Amino acid sequence: MSPTAESSQQAGQGPKARLSAPNVAIAGVTGAVGQEFLALLAERDFPIGELRMLASSRSAGKTIDFKGKTYTVEELTEDSFKGVDLALFSAGGAQSKRFAPAASDAGATVVDNSSAFRMADGVPLVVPEVNPQAVKGIELGKGGIIANPNCSTIIMLMAVTPLHRAANVKRMVVSTYQAASGAGAAAMAELEQQTRDVLAGDPVTQNVFNFQYAFNLFSHNSAMQDNGYNQEEMKMVHETHKIWGQAGEQKSAITATCVRVPIMRAHAESINLTFGKPLSESEAVAILKDAPGVSLIDDRSDNRFPTPLDASGKDDVFVGRVRQDISQPDGVGLDLFCCGDQIRKGAALNAIQIAELLL
Ligand SMILES: NC(=O)c1ccc[n+]([C@@H]2O[C@H](COP(=O)([O-])OP(=O)(O)OC[C@H]3O[C@@H](n4cnc5c(N)ncnc54)[C@H](OP(=O)(O)O)[C@@H]3O)[C@@H](O)[C@H]2O)c1
Structure with a gap:
């Protein structure tokens, strides 16, 4: 993208509203990023239908409170994403490689924090203030993987x-x-x-x-x-x-x-x-x-x-x-x-x- 083309893009310009309250799954909910997902979803009042909390078998059965409700952590498996519209992944690259395609096939739109898909052709790599246009055409609940860039x-x-x-x-x-x-x-x-x-x-x-x-x-x-x-x-x-x-x-x-x-x-x-x-x-x-x-x-x-x-x-x-x-x-x-x-x-x-x- 040329600097001039970029400057015409504004963060926040996404496709029109489709789902008023998507069903959300967080894979890696017990980790440093997963815990921050919860804090930010609450702070930003992100609209959520159902919420599914996923981590490894080590954490399955633990409970986590979110917005006054108690959730039980489930083990992340290929079958975790039925009915999920948005899957936020932060469970490490190996888990993303293994489970993000299954999530996408089940209809969940994946936003992945690992490096697993960042450089893959056809996977948008997005900083909303920089290249929001890269998500054009992607709709929640219709599958697809979007990569979150490296933190640095x-x-x-x-x-x-x-x-x-x-x-x-x-x-x-x-x-x-x-x-x-x-x-x-x-x-x-x-x-x-x-x-x-x-x-x-x-x-x-x-x-x-x-x-x-x-x-x-x-x-x-x-x-x-x-x-x-x-x-x-x-x-x-x-x-x-x-x-x-x-x-x-x-x-x-x-x-x-x-x-x-x-x-x-x-x-x-x-x-x-x-x-x-x-x-x-x-x-x-x-x-x-x-x-x-x-x-x-x-x-x-x-x-x-x-x-x-x-x-x-x-x-x-x-x-x-x-x-x-x-x-x-x-x-x-x-x-x-x-x-x-x-x-x-x-x-x-x-x-x-x-x-x-x-x-
Ligand atoms: N920390 C950052 O600033 C940062 C920034 C950008 C990207 N990332 C990426 O985000 C991901 C998570 O990072 P983190 O810092 O949050 O790591 P973390 O604190 O070590 O947390 C890892 C999370 O992944 C889960 N997990 C590990 N193995 C699993 C498995 N086999 N099946 C299901 N869940 C599993 C863990 O669940 P258990 O508690 O059950 O083990 C935990 O919830 C990594 O890919 C990392 O590269 C991190």
């Missing part, structure tokens, strides 16, 4: 797309500072436990990561590729091209370094941009001020810029440290820093916004 990619594109529309990003260099919550509930528990261990002078308990996490940081734990990039870094590259609709020579050059930091919740990213034409600091700030889903924290006099704590539990992506890159000529370079809650905008919120496009 979503947060980056929330900050960068408004600038891309104005001045066409030619090259982007991003470094991430990623929170424990991005690796799920067990990783959050590990960071908490290790912090206690270190402060008590005890040996650290290591179950999730190969490294001590508390008081440390390390290269992202996703699989290393032959080219020396890890999977998370390559997701940021490939998914951005798909979401921006870029192919061949049109593709922005993107390189990423992803690092896990001992933060409980909300990712941070340092982003360096090279544009196709000059974009001044003040123009960039004005654009970001008006961008939906973006909040500016950019007070140089007070050294006040976005922090993961600012973003934790919030819907918006926070952007600051917007400055002309002095290493690039003719005003074509900018630096910025952003923070976003990756369980919210990076996962559950983005998926629910996608579903809202279909209401």
